[in-house]
Amino acid sequence: MLNRTPSPALCRPDGGPVRVLVVDDEHDLTDVLCQALRYEGWEVRSAADGASAVAAARSFRPDAVVLDWMLPDTDGLAVLRELRAEAKGICVLFLTARDAVEDRIAGITAGGDDYVTKPFSLEEVLARLRGLLRRAGMAREPSGSLLVVGDLVMDEEAREVSRAGTAVELSRTEFELLRFLMRNPRRVLSKAVILDRVWAYDFGGRAHVVELYISYLRKKIDAGRTPLIHTVRGVGYVLKPEAA
Amino acid sequence: MLNRTPSPALCRPDGGPVRVLVVDDEHDLTDVLCQALRYEGWEVRSAADGASAVAAARSFRPDAVVLDWMLPDTDGLAVLRELRAEAKGICVLFLTARDAVEDRIAGITAGGDDYVTKPFSLEEVLARLRGLLRRAGMAREPSGSLLVVGDLVMDEEAREVSRAGTAVELSRTEFELLRFLMRNPRRVLSKAVILDRVWAYDFGGRAHVVELYISYLRKKIDAGRTPLIHTVRGVGYVLKPEAA
DNA sequence: CCCCGTCTTCAGAGGGTTCTCAGAAGATGC
DNA sequence: GCATCTTCTGAGAACCCTCTGAAGACGGGG
Incomplete structure (x- = not known):
């Protein structure tokens, strides 16, 4: 878990x-x-x-x-x-x-x-x-709703996301998925875990949706730039700066 | 909330x-x-x-x-x-x-x-x-009744609203709704919250009225200009300058 | 180097949310 | 008491999002 x-x-x-x-x-x-x-x-x-x-x-x-x-x-x-x-x-x-x-x-x-x-x-x-x-x-610090990973920034309350300063528009599910990733940076998350946490508990679908939404996020966040979302084959996904 | x-x-x-x-x-x-x-x-x-x-x-x-x-x-x-x-x-x-x-x-x-x-x-x-x-x-500052978001200005006491210098006429409910939005700029407000705060506590109606009044406000405030009122699908509405 | 399982992406159906219009009922002011 | 403004309801249309299925790309092990 x-x-x-x-x-x-x-x-x-x-x-x-x-x-x-x-x-x-x-x-x-x-x-x-x-x-x-x-x-x-x-x-x-x-x-x-x-x-x-x-x-x-x-x-x-x-x-x-x-x-x-x-x-x-x-x-x-x-x-x-x-x-x-x-x-x-x-x-x-x-x-x-x-x-x-x-x-x-x-x-x-x-x-x-x-x-x-x-x-x-x-x-x-x-x-x-x-x-x-x-x-x-x-809250220990009042602005605790700002999540930062590399040059990727999320304001949870305003529901704003930006990469390297430029704003990114996300749908509801895309936002939830990214929030989960950003709350667990540098940690490999399996599709099963992602499904359990981001999707409703009664969701009957399969892990394929996770792959799909990861691809949506990549298109909006990683397109052209050095990737933040990395696939760990057979295991899951990680969000982290640097390719390593 | x-x-x-x-x-x-x-x-x-x-x-x-x-x-x-x-x-x-x-x-x-x-x-x-x-x-x-x-x-x-x-x-x-x-x-x-x-x-x-x-x-x-x-x-x-x-x-x-x-x-x-x-x-x-x-x-x-x-x-x-x-x-x-x-x-x-x-x-x-x-x-x-x-x-x-x-x-x-x-x-x-x-x-x-x-x-x-x-x-x-x-x-x-x-x-x-x-x-x-x-x-x-x-009041800490005497002119505390002036609300400003971008080029939108509201004088709460005089009940006057203007966008980019030109006055805007609002009905009572439109004014209350806009005031609530302007007191919480850059923050996504759900329809439930808006309903609870702006409408009387015994109002039995549903969230549809909020959508309706948002559309009224847009017609009076955003018409033609760059929009200040933004829809966050599945979540609520935000008032903020810039399309970002 | 090939095979097979995994991952990615595309295209489209379906469903849900939101917008807007038109009109009824109520409040307000003259 | 009438005209006008305001508020709310309902319905339809438009739009966006989510998910499915299928096909192609990729990578690792043999």
Whole structure:
């Protein structure tokens, strides 16, 4: 899987690791999420229903909560209220079905929280969570949303990418893929891992899409210049400066 | 979800953050308001009735109070009197039902206070509050109500907008939407966020209105010229100079 | 040097998102 | 009370993105 040095950009004011509570009744989902968050260098706990979520929040005191909107015992709004009553500044990222968004979720983003619709990709959840935490003042440096690899620069918030100063237009999926590559520079990423992280968890397609999107990215980023994206035959892809 | 660096323009004379007290008995409303104000970089407390509002004001010493006109124990006027008795210079923003007591409120606002009718949008509350604080001398720079993005200029207080020197007429909603965009330049804003911030909290409509109003704005602002409003497919909209 | 599996790229179908128009309902002002 | 402006809904068209399939290029092992 993916090993990463503990997240350098985000931490609590006391210097300790960010604490995240994951609340969902689908265990497969919480397992995957928790693992990904742990690799991000954060401290993670999980709960399967509203009651234990509130209890866990009380003892664990998380900085952020990833909260399924539909829980076996209550709905997300009730849990949100309870959480807010205890810890005013807590960040909440909702997980919700696509069609539930329009009616009931409306309003929650107004408070500073955010949501992701199922089925989501892991990178999307991580990105939103990082955004929430940064805005809540957990960023070590305020401009932490700038990713740089060689002369390739990505501004995550503005969704702008430029190579050697010239802007590059990317589609949504191209952007997500490049973001994942740029967050793991000099590391060989297998197509399976890329698929797991960048594409939604219910995506049935095969690794061929990854090859396709790599080729799109090369056309837009490496065209003519010295390549940053390298193929490691039989293994995967790496993003790094220098051909070596 | 609100993205903003802690408010740079407004602060107390001592340099500390502005302090705001929110008084309303609807917890959902105070939660959202408090969170939004906190992201604005201000320090926030809340109270649910008149008595605790006065008590909170005594210990918290806020610069401004957001005050519901209808409270379970008393009405806003009584609270206002008590607040004024303690702190002469305090700013008060009233929240009131549309049909209720417009005339009586009008008399009160003569004293320098202001009011917003329910249901309001978050941006409206924030704008009024900023206006009050600026007039009370909390602005770091006096001309803090001028927003500029490229050759697009908005005078918030005069409600005037001009592109490249020529004035542009905007309806109320168009103005609110543009103000929100101009307060978050170079940042991609999702339709959900825009809906939550610019439209009233009880608005049941869907994101389609946002697309519609963006198209109105484009017709009035971008027509013919190099566009400032950009679509980020599958994500949202950005306001920024340059096509990049 | 050839073969075979892997990778790259092209072309196109299909689906989803966004834009715009036209009109109804509501608010506002005279 | 009427005219006008504003706001919102619905529908269609246009557009872009994503993914599939197929064919060719490449590279490494024998």
